[in-house]
Amino acid sequence: MLKTAAIGLLLVFSGCYLTLDGNSAALPEAAANAKTPAPAATPVVIDDAAFSKHREKLEQKLKGRGFTVLVEKPFIVVGDEPAETVRRRSANTVKWAVDKLKQDYFTSDPAEILEIWLFRDKDSYRKHAKEFFNDEPDTPYGYYSPSNKALVMNIATGGGTLVHEIVHPLMEANFPDCPAWFNEGMGSLYEQSGEVGGHIHGYTNWRLPGLQKGLQQKIVPTFQKLTAMNDTEFYREDTGTNYAQARYLLYYLQYKNLLVKYYAEFLKNRTTDPTGYKSLQKILGEKDMNAFQKKWEAFVMKLRVGTEPA
Numbered sequence: 001m002l003k004t005a006a007i008g009l010l011l012v013f014s015g016c017y018l019t020l021d022g023n024s025a026a027l028p029e030a031a032a033n034a035k036t037p038a039p040a041a042t043p044v045v046i047d048d049a050a051f052s053k054h055r056e057k058l059e060q061k062l063k064g065r066g067f068t069v070l071v072e073k074p075f076i077v078v079g080d081e082p083a084e085t086v087r088r089r090s091a092n093t094v095k096w097a098v099d100k101l102k103q104d105y106f107t108s109d110p111a112e113i114l115e116i117w118l119f120r121d122k123d124s125y126r127k128h129a130k131e132f133f134n135d136e137p138d139t140p141y142g143y144y145s146p147s148n149k150a151l152v153m154n155i156a157t158g159g160g161t162l163v164h165e166i167v168h169p170l171m172e173a174n175f176p177d178c179p180a181w182f183n184e185g186m187g188s189l190y191e192q193s194g195e196v197g198g199h200i201h202g203y204t205n206w207r208l209p210g211l212q213k214g215l216q217q218k219i220v221p222t223f224q225k226l227t228a229m230n231d232t233e234f235y236r237e238d239t240g241t242n243y244a245q246a247r248y249l250l251y252y253l254q255y256k257n258l259l260v261k262y263y264a265e266f267l268k269n270r271t272t273d274p275t276g277y278k279s280l281q282k283i284l285g286e287k288d289m290n291a292f293q294k295k296w297e298a299f300v301m302k303l304r305v306g307t308e309p310a
C-alpha cells in the first residue's frame with residue numbers, strides 16, 4: 001500500500017491491505033495519471049551528519065515516551081517495543097531487506113531521509129498514526145506515506161508488510177514512473193521472502209489461493225491488459241486478482257532466473273516500453289503470449305502455499 005500526496009492534494013493510492021493471513025481488500029485510488037517523463041534517477045547521498053541530526057530531533061520529540069530511534073541508512077527506524085527488539089528488527093528486517101534489494105536491483109537511495117515507525121501493537125499504531133501524521137489508517141498492517149516521508153507499521157502483524165513497503169521508496173528512487181503493477185508485484189513478491197544462494201527470494205504466500213480461484217473462474221486478465229493498466233485501474237482491483245497476478249508473474253520470472261534481468265531490461269527501456277510488456281516478451285523469449293499465459297497458468301495452478309517448486 002502506498003499513500004501519496006502530489007501537488008498539494010492528498011491522493012490516496014491504496015493497494016491490497018497487506019496481510020499475511022489471506023485478507024485482502026482494495027480501495028479506490030484518486031491519483032491523477034497525468035505523468036510527464038521523469039529523468040533517470042541520479043544517486044543521492046545524504047551525509048552522516050544529516051542522519052544524526054534527524055535522529056536527535058526525533059529523540060528530543062519523543063523523550064520519555066519509550067521510543068528507540070536508530071539510524072539504519074537510508075532510513076531512520078523508530079519503535080516503541082523494547083530497545084533490543086527495535087534493534088533486532090532494524091538489523092534483521094530493515095537492513096537485511098535494503099542490502100538484499102540493493103544487491104539485485106537498486107543503486108540509489110531515496111532523495112530524502114525516510115522514517116520507519118514500528119508501532120508495537122494495533123492501539124499504538126492507530127494512536128500514533130493520528131498523533132504524528134494525522135492519519136487514520138485504512139489498513140491494519142502498515143503503509144508508506146510519501147507525503148510524511150514515513151513508513152508507518154503495526155509491527156505486531158509481522159515483518160512481511162515492512163519488507164513490502166520498503167520496496168516502494170526504493171523503487172521510487174530508482175525506477176521513474178514505475179507502473180503500479182510492477183511496483184506492487186515487487187513489493188508483494190518480497191512480503192514473504194528469505195534468502196536463497198545469498199539473494200533475496202520470494203516464496204509462495206497467501207495471495208496464491210485467490211489467484212488460483214480467479215484462474216479457475218477465468219477472470220484473470222491477459223498480461224497485456226494487466227501491464228497496460230494505469231494506476232487507477234490497477235488499484236481498483238476489478239477482479240481482485242491484480243496484486244496476485246503481478247506477484248506470481250514475477251515469481252515465475254524468479255523461478256526461471258529471469259527476474260533480475262527483467263528488472264534491468266524494463267528499467268532500460270521504460271521510455272519506449274512504459275508498461276514493460278515488450279521487455280517481458282523479450283526476456284521470456286515468447287512470441288506467442290497467449291501460449292505463455294497458458295503455460296504460466298498451469299505453473300500457478302500446481303503451486304501450493306508453503307512449498308516451493310524445485
Ligand SMILES: [Zn+2]
Binds near residue numbers: 015
Ligand atoms: Zn504496496
